[in-house]
Amino acid sequence: MKSNKKQKNEIKGFAILLAGRAGQGIKTIERIITTVLKREGLYVFATRGYMSRVRGGMNATQIRVGTSPVSAPVEKTDLFVPLAAEAFDHFASRLDSRTCVVADEVVSDGCDRTGFGFCAKVLSLPFTQMAVDAGNRVYANAAAAGAVLALLDVPVSKACEVIEETFVGKGPEVVRKNSEVLTRAYKRAEHLRFHHNLDFVFARQTDPEKHVFFSGTEAVALGALSAGTDFCSSYPMSPSTGVLTFLAQHGKECGVAVEQATDEIGAVNMALGAAYAGARAIVTTSGGGFALMGETVSLAGMTETPLTVHIAQRPGPATGLPTRTAQEDLNLVLRAGHGEFARAVYAPGDASEAFNLTQHALDTADKYQIPTFILTDQFLVDSLTMTEEKRFCFEKVKRHIVKTGARYRRYDLSDAVDGVSPRGVPGYGEGLVCVDSDEHDETGHITEDFAVRRQMVEKRLAKLPALAAEAVLPTWFGLKKAPKVLVVWGSNKAAAQEAWETVNDKTWAVCHFSQVYPFNPKVKRMLKNKKVVVMENNATGQFADLLRSELGIEIAAKKLKYTGEPFTVEEVMRILEGKV
Amino acid sequence: MLQAARQSQTFNMPEGTDIAWCPGCGNFPILATVKKALSGLGLEPQDTVLVSGIGQAAKLPQYLKCHYFNGLHGRALPVATGIKVANPQLNVLVASGDGDVYGEGGNHFIHTIRRNPDITLLVHNNMIYGLTQGQASPTSQEGMVTPVQPRGVFVDPINPVALAISLDAPFVARASAGEPEHLREMIVAAVKHKGFSLVDIFQPCVVFNKLNTYQWFAEHTYHLPESYDPTDKIEAFSRATEEGKFALGVLYRNDSRAVFEEEIGIYEDDKRPLYRRKHSAALVRALLHNRK
Numbered sequence: 001m002k003s004n005k006k007q008k009n010e011i012k013g014f015a016i017l018l019a020g021r022a023g024q025g026i027k028t029i030e031r032i033i034t035t036v037l038k039r040e041g042l043y044v045f046a047t048r049g050y051m052s053r054v055r056g057g058m059n060a061t062q063i064r065v066g067t068s069p070v071s072a073p074v075e076k077t078d079l080f081v082p083l084a085a086e087a088f089d090h091f092a093s094r095l096d097s098r099t100c101v102v103a104d105e106v107v108s109d110g111c112d113r114t115g116f117g118f119c120a121k122v123l124s125l126p127f128t129q130m131a132v133d134a135g136n137r138v139y140a141n142a143a144a145a146g147a148v149l150a151l152l153d154v155p156v157s158k159a160c161e162v163i164e165e166t167f168v169g170k171g172p173e174v175v176r177k178n179s180e181v182l183t184r185a186y187k188r189a190e191h192l193r194f195h196h197n198l199d200f201v202f203a204r205q206t207d208p209e210k211h212v213f214f215s216g217t218e219a220v221a222l223g224a225l226s227a228g229t230d231f232c233s234s235y236p237m238s239p240s241t242g243v244l245t246f247l248a249q250h251g252k253e254c255g256v257a258v259e260q261a262t263d264e265i266g267a268v269n270m271a272l273g274a275a276y277a278g279a280r281a282i283v284t285t286s287g288g289g290f291a292l293m294g295e296t297v298s299l300a301g302m303t304e305t306p307l308t309v310h311i312a313q314r315p316g317p318a319t320g321l322p323t324r325t326a327q328e329d330l331n332l333v334l335r336a337g338h339g340e341f342a343r344a345v346y347a348p349g350d351a352s353e354a355f356n357l358t359q360h361a362l363d364t365a366d367k368y369q370i371p372t373f374i375l376t377d378q379f380l381v382d383s384l385t386m387t388e389e390k391r392f393c394f395e396k397v398k399r400h401i402v403k404t405g406a407r408y409r410r411y412d413l414s415d416a417v418d419g420v421s422p423r424g425v426p427g428y429g430e431g432l433v434c435v436d437s438d439e440h441d442e443t444g445h446i447t448e449d450f451a452v453r454r455q456m457v458e459k460r461l462a463k464l465p466a467l468a469a470e471a472v473l474p475t476w477f478g479l480k481k482a483p484k485v486l487v488v489w490g491s492n493k494a495a496a497q498e499a500w501e502t503v504n505d506k507t508w509a510v511c512h513f514s515q516v517y518p519f520n521p522k523v524k525r526m527l528k529n530k531k532v533v534v535m536e537n538n539a540t541g542q543f544a545d546l547l548r549s550e551l552g553i554e555i556a557a558k559k560l561k562y563t564g565e566p567f568t569v570e571e572v573m574r575i576l577e578g579k580v
Numbered sequence: 581m582l583q584a585a586r587q588s589q590t591f592n593m594p595e596g597t598d599i600a601w602c603p604g605c606g607n608f609p610i611l612a613t614v615k616k617a618l619s620g621l622g623l624e625p626q627d628t629v630l631v632s633g634i635g636q637a638a639k640l641p642q643y644l645k646c647h648y649f650n651g652l653h654g655r656a657l658p659v660a661t662g663i664k665v666a667n668p669q670l671n672v673l674v675a676s677g678d679g680d681v682y683g684e685g686g687n688h689f690i691h692t693i694r695r696n697p698d699i700t701l702l703v704h705n706n707m708i709y710g711l712t713q714g715q716a717s718p719t720s721q722e723g724m725v726t727p728v729q730p731r732g733v734f735v736d737p738i739n740p741v742a743l744a745i746s747l748d749a750p751f752v753a754r755a756s757a758g759e760p761e762h763l764r765e766m767i768v769a770a771v772k773h774k775g776f777s778l779v780d781i782f783q784p785c786v787v788f789n790k791l792n793t794y795q796w797f798a799e800h801t802y803h804l805p806e807s808y809d810p811t812d813k814i815e816a817f818s819r820a821t822e823e824g825k826f827a828l829g830v831l832y833r834n835d836s837r838a839v840f841e842e843e844i845g846i847y848e849d850d851k852r853p854l855y856r857r858k859h860s861a862a863l864v865r866a867l868l869h870n871r872k
Contacts, residue, residue, distance in 0.1 A: 214871040222867055228859035230846075231666060233658075252845045254863055257665050257854070259844065262691040266658040269651065269688075273631070273662025276649055277670065278855025281662070299652050392868060397859040425855050426629050426647035426663070427670050436642075436650040437634070445642055446600075446650075 009502055011074050011569055013043070013066030014200060016148065019091055020083030023055040025141040028166070029081070030061045032145040035162045037065055038213050038386060040154055041204030045070045047383040049565065052238070052322040058090045065152070067205040071350060071385040072495035075570045078200070079151065080119070081144055082107050095119055100198065102147050102189065104128050104140065123147075123192050130181050139181040146182035150189035153201045159186065212351075212387050216380040216491075217242030219351040219387075220310055223358030224282045225254050228397035231279035233259040233270040235289055238322045239378040240312035243284040264289040268296040268309070275306045276435060278401055278425035280362055284310040287329040288319070294336045297371050301341025301460065303435040304411070304421070306365035306372075310358065313377040315564045324564030325379035327490055327537040330546070333373050334517055342368065342419075342463035345517040346472070347375045349493025352391040353514050354380065357472070359395060366400040368420055368463045375516070377537070379566040380491035404431025409442040413455060419462030464518055471520035477501075478509030484531045486576065489513040489543050492535060492567055499572030508576050516543065517550075524551045535559040535567065535575060590619040591628075591645050599643055600636075606757040606783035606794075607636060610704055611643055613760045614675065617767035618646075628671045631660040633685060635711050637677035637704035637783075654684025657692040657701070661840065664697045667853035668841045671771065672699040679709050682738050683718040689740075693747040693776055697840040700770045700777045703740065704757075706785040707792050714788035724791055742820040744778050745813065745832045751777035752816070752832040756801055757784065758794045762828060769830060775839050782826070804829035811835075 016033070018026050030046055038044045045064040051057035062077075064070040077094045080101045087107075088095075095101075099119045101108065104127040125147055131139035142163060149159045160179045167175045192198075214222075221243045224232070232251075234244040244260065251258040257274070261267035264285055271281035285293065290311050300307040311333060315326040333345055346361050348354040358374050365372040404424035408431025412421045426433045434444030439456060441447045475493070477500050484507055488496045493512045500510045511526065527547070532555050534544035541558035548555055559575050561567055574580045592615065601607045618628060630641035634653035641648035647670075651659050656674045664672045674681075681689055681703050692701075708726075709715040715728045719740070723732040744752045751773040755763040763781060770777035782797045804827050810816060816832035841847065850857065 209872060212868055212871045218871065222864055225867070226861065226864045230854045230857065231662070233662065250867065254860075255846050255850070255854075255857060257841075257844045257846050259665075259695075261658070263687060265655065266688055266691065269655040269658035270662040270665075272651070273649065273659035274666040274854070275662075276659070277629075277663040277666035278853060279662070279666035280854075295652055296655070303649075303651075389868065389872075394861050394865070397861075399855060401855055425667075427627060427667055427853065428855065430626060432625060432645065433647045434641075435648070437652055438650065444648075446639070 009573065011076055011502065012068065013064050013070050014078045014202070015074050015076050016063040016065070016079045016081065017060055017077045017091060017094060018063065018081045018083070019058065019060040019087035021055070022051065022053055022057050022059050024083045025138070026059055026061050026083065028141045029145045030063060032142070032159065032162050032166060033063055033148055034213065034384060036149055036154055036158050037152070038211070039158060039208050041206050041208055042202050043067065043069050043206060043386055044213065045383065045385050047073050047379065047566070050323050058087060060091060065202065067203055069386065070498070071383070072498050073566055073568050075568045079148065081148060083144065085109070102151065121196055121198070123189070123196070125185060125188050127185060130184050134177050134181045136177065139177055142178040142182040143185035146185035147189035150186040151193050151198060151200055153193070156183055156186045206386070210388055210390070212389055212392070213384060214351060215242070215382060215384050216351055216354050216376055217382070218246060219354035220358050220374060220376060220381065221246035223355035224362060225250070225256070226355065226394055227280065227359040227362035229280050229282050229362060230255055231257050231271060231274040231281040232283070233261045233267045233281070234284045235261045235264045235267045237286045237289045239314055239381050240284045240286045240289070240310060242381060243310055264292040265296065268293040268307070272296060272300055272305055272307055276303070276425070278399070278428065280366065280399070281306070282308045282310060282362065284312070286312050286314050287316050287332060290329065290336065291332065295338070298337030298339055298341070299437050300371040301337055301339065301343070302437055304369040304460065305435065306369055308362045308365045308372050308374070310374040310376065312381045313375065315562070321564040323378065325377045325491070325537060325566050326562065326564065327377060327542070330375065330516065330542040333375055334546070340457070341460045342370050342467060343517065344370065344372045344467050345375055345515070346373065347490035347514055347516045348380065349475070349490060349512050349514050350387070351385045352387045356393045357514060359393065363395065363398065364467070366398070368467060369423055370463060375490060377491050401425055401428065404429030404433065406430040408432065410434055410444045411440065411442045411456065411459070413442055413459060416459060418466035419459045468518040468521060471518055472515035473520050473522060474511045474513045474526070476509060476511055476526065479506060482507055482509035484508045484533065485527060486510045487513070487527070487532055487534045487543070487547070489516050489536065492537070495567045495569050495572050496535065498569045499576055502569065503573050503576045505576060513543070516546065519550055524553065527551070527553050531556045533557045533559060533575070535572065537561055537566065591615040591625060593643055593645050597643060600639055602787050604786040605636070606706060606785065607640065607704060609757045609760045610702070610763070610781060610783060611640055613763045614640070614702065614767060615644060617764045617771070620764070621768055621771055623671050627669065628673070629663055631656045631663065631672065631674045633676045633680035635677040635680045635709070637675060638680055640675040654680055655688065656680065657685060657688040660699045661692060661695060661697045664699055665841045665844060667855070668698070668847060669853055673702065673771070674699060675702045675704070677710070678703060678705040678707065678719045679717045682740050686718070690747060693744060693749045695840040696750060696776045696837050698774050698776070700767070700779070702767065703778070703780050704783045705740070705780050706783040706789055708785050708789040710785050710788055721791065739821060740780050741778070741831055742817060745816050745820050748834055748837065749778055749832070750775040750834045750837045751830070753777070753779045753830045754782070754826065754828050755779055756782040756797050756828060758782070758797050759828070762803070766830070773833065775837055800824070801826050801828050803827070804831070
């Protein structure tokens with residue numbers, strides 16, 4: 001942090017923007033920088049914006065560094081690291097007179113050419129030449145990382161440790177060359193730091209040993225594992241695929257059967273079959289894939305078979321913007337499946353909530369024998385945040401399965417509590433477990449008896465009040481009596497919280513929902529007689545409509561963003577300051 | 581004798597169970613034969629799961645005493661695969677119709693054969709849609725006139741056995757509801773076969789299909805000779821694509837394919853079904869710890 005005191009309403013910490021073409025190695029640089037800074041006892045956050053292509057285009061990663069927790073994107077750029085000349089044009093709006101640029105000579109030539117001389121400092125270093133001198137252009141990424149770490153005054157030895165861990169799989173030669181190039185660039189940049197009198201020095205604040213640094217993807221996948229998930233069938237779709245990949249890579253050691261299905265319908269039906277036979281199953285997908293699963297969601301509701309689906313949202317309709325973020329699929333998830341049945345929808349706000357609520361969603365699905373959903377988005381799953389380890393919950397895993405007797409009836413009404421009949425699985429006990437997508441009697445056999453039909457409809461819906469009573473309450477930032485409330489859900493939590501802390505206006509509170517359906521009945525009282533402003537990443541205000549229809553809450557204003565990018569802290573500040 | 585009689589009733593539903601099929605329906609002999617085959621194999625209802633989709637054939641599990649999962653139209657195979665992976669100790673059979681398996685669920689048919697779980701698929705192939713009252717199915721013959729195909733079916737029918745052989749399905753048989761004893765033999769062999777097994781069963785629909793009757797099937801089928809070698813894939817394909825008369829019997833088998841649930845990586849050291857296993861939080865904590 002710059003040594004001068006933080007001004008009022010100034011965004012805390014330091015923001016680095018790495019930008020380049022797909023395939024240039026941004027992720028490698030990001031990984032080296034973030035790992036080193038985290039070990040240095042700093043709070044680190046990284047968020048990725050990339051195009052839907054394997055090579056070329058223009059991708060960027062923002063890394064925020066702070067002495068207090070940071071986990072939301074910001075508009076400002078303190079240090080810009082372009083790996084290609086066109087990055088200047090592409091990210092012009094993110095640069096200003098406070099921005100310092102560090103770039104390869106070849107790239108920074110582009111800076112002068114395109115007229116970005118307004119940036120505070122442009123530091124040119126021969127990254128590529130250094131790499132070529134060492135034998136291969138690919139080492140240029142280590143040079144860029146070395147330069148950034150030198151400007152931040154991190155010991156070079158720490159950087160070399162991480163280089164070794166990063167490249168150990170590629171052999172000692174690659175480790176040695178990368179370390180050599182990183183060290184050379186580090187020395188050159190260190191010299192520039194003194195020469196330009198740059199002061200980006202940070203005080204160590206955290207105990208890195210107490211913090212986990214990982215992505216929302218890993219949080220969802222590990223949350224699933226913590227719930228005893230032992231089955232996952234899914235079809236790849238950005239940005240949800242990482243969960244499938246993670247579970248596949250750890251499936252054997254954790255006892256998870258993982259199958260890449262050949263379409264989403266097959267994926268979700270396989271999971272439902274496994275759940276019927278007693279597995280704890282999860283499916284991961286995005287909006288388009290989930291749209292294909294609708295009929296099976298209804299089947300889960302009808303057969304009262306547990307099913308948990310993780311939906312990482314991206315902008316639609318149809319293919320939309322495959323690698324960008326949105327909160328457009330709330331209505332889809334709320335309404336998916338024909339007919340009427342109970343469900344629960346969770347929308348984690350950060351990595352620890354993603355872990356804990358994935359665990360909770362899987363347990364709730366089994367406990368209530370219903371479909372449950374974890375609604376994340378590209379921003380949440382692709383961002384890396386630091387979380388204190390103690391914030392991850394480990395509830396005891398319960399399977400909610402009974403051993404059946406000879407007279408077992410899957411949909412027994414006399415034993416049902418809140419509409420939930422004891423769940424048997426085939427092969428465990430003497431009973432027969434019969435389930436049917438047709439309306440059925442207590443034994444699971446088809447019926448067209450109107451009285452039974454009414455009883456079964458009421459049984460399936462009796463789960464809703466019980467689910468609502470134990471629904472997760474929203475998190476409240478600010479005074480209970482604050483007259484104005486900014487309501488957010490899902491991944492906008494961090495931006496809203498940080499903006500609210502920065503603006504520091506006591507008349508505002510922030511209310512973040514991590515369960516969006518059903519609502520806890522207490523929510524209505526929390527928002528009563530307040531000026532409610534709802535902020536979300538869609539164009540119609542789906543959550544605002546839900547609050548109105550479910551709880552009769554009057555919405556004063558909707559603040560909507562639907563470009564495919566997440567809200568920045570500055571944007572939320574402008575909302576709170578009444579500037580937009 | 582007494583034991584055999586009792587055994588034959590193992591899978592019977594209580595007397596008086598209401599059955600929704602039409603009188604004379606080809607599904608009745610198939611149901612009776614399935615029960616006979618399963619009890620003859622010495623299977624217990626408690627270890628047997630029938631899975632079906634939607635259609636008249638898909639109602640079969642209703643009329644049998646065992647576990648069942650009657651799911652969505654076309655989706656029986658992925659459900660059955662999930663069940664088998666979650667508990668390989670269960671005997672898993674799918675019983676559904678031609679519209680369900682070869683039409684709505686055609687994609688699953690292809691990819692389930694690729695996966696090769698140890699399940700048995702019985703397709704009641706009556707070459708018509710019964711439940712929706714008489715439209716063409718994927719196996720309807722060209723020229724068949726229906727209310728929706730008033731000028732007659734003009735698209736080529738699917739050849740399910742040839743398709744299955746082309747995908748190297750490890751057990752492909754064809755039988756007829758008109759020949760219950762032969763059908764029983766085919767079902768027994770299919771269930772015994774480790775890996776995916778298909779029995780395509782010619783079945784008359786007495787109400788809607790006036791073309792493919794019991795008599796028609798009798799006249800248009802023949803039994804594979806004793807000398808026939810079902811491991812010869814080229815010969816199997818040639819028999820499967822014959823026109824005029826259709827071969828009954830085991831058309832193809834390949835005993836060398838790996839079984840899906842055994843390859844998925846969770847049963848090598850631990851044979852227990854998933855619901856029997858204890859979860860280890862320590863493993864997850866270790867994975868979290870690695871992310872520091």
